[in-house]
Amino acid sequence: MINLQETGRRAEEAKKILAKCSTGQKNEALRACADALERDAAIIIRENAKDMEKGRAKGMSAGLLDRLLLNEARIAGMADGLRQVAALPDPIGEVVRMSTRPNGLIVGQKRVPLGVVGMIYEARPNVTPDAFGLCFKTGNAVILKGGSDALCSNIAIVDSLWSGLEKCGLPKDVLQLITDTDRQTAVELMRLNEYLDVLIPRGGAGLIRTVVQNSTVPVIETGVGNCHIYVDESADLAMAENIIINAKTQRVGVCNACESLVVHSAVLEKLLPSLTEKLSAFSVEMRCDERALAFVKGGVPATEEDWGTEYLDYILSVKTVDSFDEAVAHINRYNTGHSEAIITESYTNAQRFLEEIDAACVYVNASTRFTDGNEFGLGAEIGISTQKLHARGPMGLEALTTTKHIIYGSGQVRQ
Amino acid sequence: MINLQETGRRAEEAKKILAKCSTGQKNEALRACADALERDAAIIIRENAKDMEKGRAKGMSAGLLDRLLLNEARIAGMADGLRQVAALPDPIGEVVRMSTRPNGLIVGQKRVPLGVVGMIYEARPNVTPDAFGLCFKTGNAVILKGGSDALCSNIAIVDSLWSGLEKCGLPKDVLQLITDTDRQTAVELMRLNEYLDVLIPRGGAGLIRTVVQNSTVPVIETGVGNCHIYVDESADLAMAENIIINAKTQRVGVCNACESLVVHSAVLEKLLPSLTEKLSAFSVEMRCDERALAFVKGGVPATEEDWGTEYLDYILSVKTVDSFDEAVAHINRYNTGHSEAIITESYTNAQRFLEEIDAACVYVNASTRFTDGNEFGLGAEIGISTQKLHARGPMGLEALTTTKHIIYGSGQVRQ
Numbered sequence: 001m002i003n004l005q006e007t008g009r010r011a012e013e014a015k016k017i018l019a020k021c022s023t024g025q026k027n028e029a030l031r032a033c034a035d036a037l038e039r040d041a042a043i044i045i046r047e048n049a050k051d052m053e054k055g056r057a058k059g060m061s062a063g064l065l066d067r068l069l070l071n072e073a074r075i076a077g078m079a080d081g082l083r084q085v086a087a088l089p090d091p092i093g094e095v096v097r098m099s100t101r102p103n104g105l106i107v108g109q110k111r112v113p114l115g116v117v118g119m120i121y122e123a124r125p126n127v128t129p130d131a132f133g134l135c136f137k138t139g140n141a142v143i144l145k146g147g148s149d150a151l152c153s154n155i156a157i158v159d160s161l162w163s164g165l166e167k168c169g170l171p172k173d174v175l176q177l178i179t180d181t182d183r184q185t186a187v188e189l190m191r192l193n194e195y196l197d198v199l200i201p202r203g204g205a206g207l208i209r210t211v212v213q214n215s216t217v218p219v220i221e222t223g224v225g226n227c228h229i230y231v232d233e234s235a236d237l238a239m240a241e242n243i244i245i246n247a248k249t250q251r252v253g254v255c256n257a258c259e260s261l262v263v264h265s266a267v268l269e270k271l272l273p274s275l276t277e278k279l280s281a282f283s284v285e286m287r288c289d290e291r292a293l294a295f296v297k298g299g300v301p302a303t304e305e306d307w308g309t310e311y312l313d314y315i316l317s318v319k320t321v322d323s324f325d326e327a328v329a330h331i332n333r334y335n336t337g338h339s340e341a342i343i344t345e346s347y348t349n350a351q352r353f354l355e356e357i358d359a360a361c362v363y364v365n366a367s368t369r370f371t372d373g374n375e376f377g378l379g380a381e382i383g384i385s386t387q388k389l390h391a392r393g394p395m396g397l398e399a400l401t402t403t404k405h406i407i408y409g410s411g412q413v414r415q
Numbered sequence: 416m417i418n419l420q421e422t423g424r425r426a427e428e429a430k431k432i433l434a435k436c437s438t439g440q441k442n443e444a445l446r447a448c449a450d451a452l453e454r455d456a457a458i459i460i461r462e463n464a465k466d467m468e469k470g471r472a473k474g475m476s477a478g479l480l481d482r483l484l485l486n487e488a489r490i491a492g493m494a495d496g497l498r499q500v501a502a503l504p505d506p507i508g509e510v511v512r513m514s515t516r517p518n519g520l521i522v523g524q525k526r527v528p529l530g531v532v533g534m535i536y537e538a539r540p541n542v543t544p545d546a547f548g549l550c551f552k553t554g555n556a557v558i559l560k561g562g563s564d565a566l567c568s569n570i571a572i573v574d575s576l577w578s579g580l581e582k583c584g585l586p587k588d589v590l591q592l593i594t595d596t597d598r599q600t601a602v603e604l605m606r607l608n609e610y611l612d613v614l615i616p617r618g619g620a621g622l623i624r625t626v627v628q629n630s631t632v633p634v635i636e637t638g639v640g641n642c643h644i645y646v647d648e649s650a651d652l653a654m655a656e657n658i659i660i661n662a663k664t665q666r667v668g669v670c671n672a673c674e675s676l677v678v679h680s681a682v683l684e685k686l687l688p689s690l691t692e693k694l695s696a697f698s699v700e701m702r703c704d705e706r707a708l709a710f711v712k713g714g715v716p717a718t719e720e721d722w723g724t725e726y727l728d729y730i731l732s733v734k735t736v737d738s739f740d741e742a743v744a745h746i747n748r749y750n751t752g753h754s755e756a757i758i759t760e761s762y763t764n765a766q767r768f769l770e771e772i773d774a775a776c777v778y779v780n781a782s783t784r785f786t787d788g789n790e791f792g793l794g795a796e797i798g799i800s801t802q803k804l805h806a807r808g809p810m811g812l813e814a815l816t817t818t819k820h821i822i823y824g825s826g827q828v829r830q
Contacts, residue, residue: 019771099792105781107791114803115773193627197803212608216628218804239826246828354821356434358530366520366824375829376522376820377514388529388612388817389633390805402803405791406769409781411654413661414790 002180004188007143008195011116014173015141019113023090025168026137030086033164034079037129040160041075047156048125055123055149063253067124068150078129078157081380085133088379091397092139095406106408111401113139115197118189120211122203123147128157131200132175134382138400141174143196145189147203148181155179190215197402198390202383205310220390220399222383225255225338226310227368230262230327230353231271232344239365240343241275247341247367249282253312255384256339256371260307260317262327263292268320272296284314291320307334324349328356335359337386339368360386360393417595419603422558423610426531429588430556434528438505440583441552445501448579449494452544455575456490462571463540470538470564478668482539483565493544493572496795500548503794506812507554510821521823526816528554530612533604535626537618538562543572546615547590549797553815556589558611560604562618563596570594605630612817613805617798620725635805635814637798640670640753641725642783645677645742645768646686647759654780655758656690662756662782664697668727670799671754671786675722675732677742678707683735687711699729706735722749739764743771750774752801754783775801775808 021029037044048070055065091111098108117140121127128146135142146154158177165172178185190199190211198218201211205224212219229247231240247258263271272295276286280298287302296318306317307330321327331340341363342353350364361371371394373381378396385391391399433441452459463485470480506526513523532555536542543561550557561569573592580587593600605614605626613633616626620639627634644662646655662673678686687710691701695713702717711733721732722745736742746755756778757768765779776786786809788796793811800806806814 101790101792105785105790109808110769213631218633218802220804236826242826243828250829350823354525359819361820361822363822364824366822366827367829369829370520370822370827371820375516375520377516387633389635392817393524393820402807404774405776405786405808407776407778407781407785408765409779411651411657412781412785413658414665414782414784 002178002185004185004192007176007178008116008192010173011141011143011176012195014171015113015115015139017171018136018139018141018174021139021170023092026090026139027086029165029168029170030082030133030136032167033129033133033161034082034086036160036164036167037075037079037082037157040156040163041072044075044153044156044160045070045072047152050152051123051150060149064123068153070125070153074126078126081130082133085137085380088137088397090137091401096403103412104410105412108406109403110406111398112404114400114402116141116143116195117400118143118145118192118196118199118217120145120186120189120199120201120203120207121147122207123149125150125153125157127202128154128177129161131382132161134380134397135400136174138397140400141176143176143178143189145178145186151179151181187214190217193217200383220383220385220395221387222385223255224310224336224386225257225384226259226308226334226336227256227339227341228260228262228331228335229258229341229343229368230331231264231267232324232327232342232346232349233264233266234345234349235267235343236345237267237271240271241278243341243343243365243367244275245278245282247369248279248284248316249314250367250369252314254369255310256368257312258316258368259309259311260319260334262319262321262330264324264327265291265320265322268292268295272318279316282314284316286316286318288318289320292318310336324352328353332356332358338384339363339371341366341368360384417593417600419600419607422591422593423531423607425588426556426558426591427610429586430528430530430554432586433551433554433556433589436554436585438507441505441554442501444580444583444585445497445548445551447582448544448548448576449497449501451575451579451582452490452494452497452572455571455578456487459490459568459571459575460485460487462567465567466538466565475564479538483568485540485568489541493541496545497548500552500795503552503812505552506816511818518827519825520827523821524818525821526813527819529815529817531556531558531610532815533558533560533607533611533614533632535560535601535604535614535616535618535622536562537622538564540565540568540572542617543569543592544576546797547576549795549812550815551589553812555815556591558591558593558604560593560601566594566596602629605632608632615798635798635800635810636802637800638670638753639725639751639801640672640799641674641723641749641751642671642754642756643675643677643746643750644673644756644758644783645746646679646682647739647742647757647761647764648679648681649760649764650682650758651760652682652686655686656693658756658758658780658782659690660693660697662784663694663699663731664729665782665784667729669784670725671783672727673731673756673783674724674726675734675749677734677736677745679739679742680706680735680737683707683710687733694731697729699731701731701733703733704735707733725751739767743768747771747773753799754778754786756781756783775799
């Protein structure tokens with residue numbers, strides 16, 4: 001097993017050097033890293049092929065294999081991602097407020113790096129340069145632990161990024177990859193409070209639960225999305241159909257996809273038969289409560305478990321309600337705090353939905369699929385927080401910073 | 416043992432009712448609670464006397480007994496605290512940003528309550544109405560677990576606050592006190608993720624460590640302050656003396672008091688003899704490294720342990736350095752991320768200190784004692800965060816809120 005204390009100490013030293021880098025130096029290094037990835041594409045693809053072969057041999061699903069796969073285009077995408085981060089404004093150093101107190105003390109709050117960020121994620125090698133880029137831009141050292149199924153890919157990517165850093169005279173240790181796949185190492189990482197300022201898990205519900213349960217380092221929970229669309233009595237049903245089809249089928253394996261439809265009983269009959277037909281073109285399985293089932297050709301009965309399930313698949317649960325209040329109660333009971341939408345023409349219900357639904361992102365008359373750093377104008381995202389502390393919803397560069405109070409005095413003492 | 420699931424469910428229900436209260440209703444209730452405390456002062460003092468008697472019998476220190484004691488003046492102070500919170504602006508509902516995206520989606524971020532806040536604290540009954548007031552004002556239900564040595568006092572205070580809430584037609588369950596002193600109950604509270612949005616420990620280093628180590632609920636660490644004052648080569652020594660005496664002696668048992676002095680070797684001889692004399696009037700024990708010891712009459716040799724100790728007492732450690740860099744390295748090694756000060760006339764060193772010291776509050780030429788919600792203009796504080804996530808430094812009302820994204824659409828779907 002590797003010595004995580006040593007990993008922590010290295011990150012500690014590296015972050016001090018990084019903290020002194022100007023925005024220009026950081027951007028130059030990000031572009032050098034992007035160039036390195038493109039230059040090393042053949043090596044990375046070769047190493048990725050080893051992971052792919054092992055994955056196939058152990059029977060990984062097509063979806064997981066697709067997430068694992070790297071090719072020229074995807075590596076170019078990773079490089080472009082780093083260049084985009086280089087082009088974003090640097091939040092570090094911004095003084096978010098400053099004022100003079102009655103005693104003359106000038107008290108300000110300045111944005112600074114968190115320090116050392118830990119990331120635990122699954123076999124998605126694209127997360128490696130993504131996470132590095134965002135953490136680096138915000139002056140944080142990063143310790144990555146990617147899924148063991150992507151180990152060869154990650155090692156090749158990190159080697160390439162290191163060469164970019166070295167070219168710019170920056171310490172490799174701002175980016176460390178834990179290559180030890182021992183579970184005990186992951187647990188130790190979750191308890192590395194002395195060095196880690198935050199731990200961000202990215203992946204499925206199981207991974208996130210494990211990190212929340214075992215980590216003593218502060219965690220930002222990301223990602224699980226059991227997202228609902230509620231079709232109100234007053235909804236424009238053509239708009240509703242359009243939004244539901246988009247939110248369910250535009251991309252099914254993502255956390256902001258719609259998993260559950262909540263329908264006011266007054267519009268069941270007008271909405272469901274036509275919607276069912278359109279969704280059947282995408283082979284969406286509809287799991288319905290008894291009243292909805294009557295209008296869904298080929299539907300299957302829903303169980304209690306369905307209401308709480310994030311399918312990440314061509315499946316949609318359908319729940320009937322008799323009132324707006326019942327819809328809100330149902331959604332607040334089963335939602336995971338991610339993204340929730342109402343389709344309505346009622347001003348009052350629109351405003352009440354925004355007010356009463358407890359989630360990171362609450363929509364009126366739009367697809368839940370917009371919950372995304374780019375779509376919200378953050379430029380890039382490190383994940384979508386479903387917790388309430390520190391950051392909620394899509395997390396951009398700012399979520400990787402903290403502030404410190406800076407106080408300019410002239411000899412003040414407290415009375 | 417009590418059923419914490421039931422406690423959680425009650426808080427869940429109560430927070431929904433509280434969320435619908437206007438600022439006016441909340442302020443009215445806070446004032447009613449303040450009136451109730453003053454009306455019930457005799458009862459509270461009688462119950463407090465029981466705690467005091469038990470405390471004396473078990474040999475509690477004078478300092479702890481003083482923190483436990485309630486009298487008319489202190490109860491009036493608690494009531495005034497609630498009235499001051501009522502007078503503060505309500506952060507809830509503020510839209511902190513809102514803009515229109517290129518596709519016409521209007522994306523805003525609105526300040527909302529965290530939900531349910533847990534507090535674990537020691538035998539300081541004044542924390543009970545303080546924590547309640549700040550959480551209530553920000554629309555949060557609160558679950559309190561105060562030190563068992565203050566149980567009778569806390570029960571009486573909560574009873575009184577409940578009568579204020581009831582008078583205003585608000586549910587008592589927005590304020591719940593865990594009266595079960597079983598340690599297992601505390602551990603369960605730390606794992607009540609289903610209901611608690613955050614847990615804030617307030618107290619000594621031991622309590623905070625226990626909560627950080629055992630909690631799966633997100634924690635905000637507060638309070639431990641091993642605060643340094645560095646006297647630079649260029650310092651105005653009269654100013655330095657004045658600030659050091661204030662930061663060490665104005666109030667010794669608090670987290671923003673100075674615990675350690677770091678002195679540039681060039682000013683050892685000019686600073687220490689005179690400072691020692693003045694501090695001796697307060698019977699401050701000086702624990703010095705070898706070089707400082709030569710100039711400190713009655714000083715005792717410091718050990719390695721002293722550099723890392725928050726004394727909360729009339730003790731000051733004194734460390735000699737030969738350069739600014741050495742001072743920064745020493746402070747960044749031993750500080751607890753609370754409050755650190757430099758006394759200097761050097762522009763460059765002042766700016767570098769603000770930049771390079773890693774702490775919640777970094778001062779130039781002022782006493783560390785100013786780290787406080789009121790002094791910083793926040794109006795009130797629930798504690799001082801020494802962690803980097805969510806809130807850092809004095810936490811006012813805003814620290815008890817989160818944001819949610821509200822999105823106004825007109826049928827947008829994602830391409």
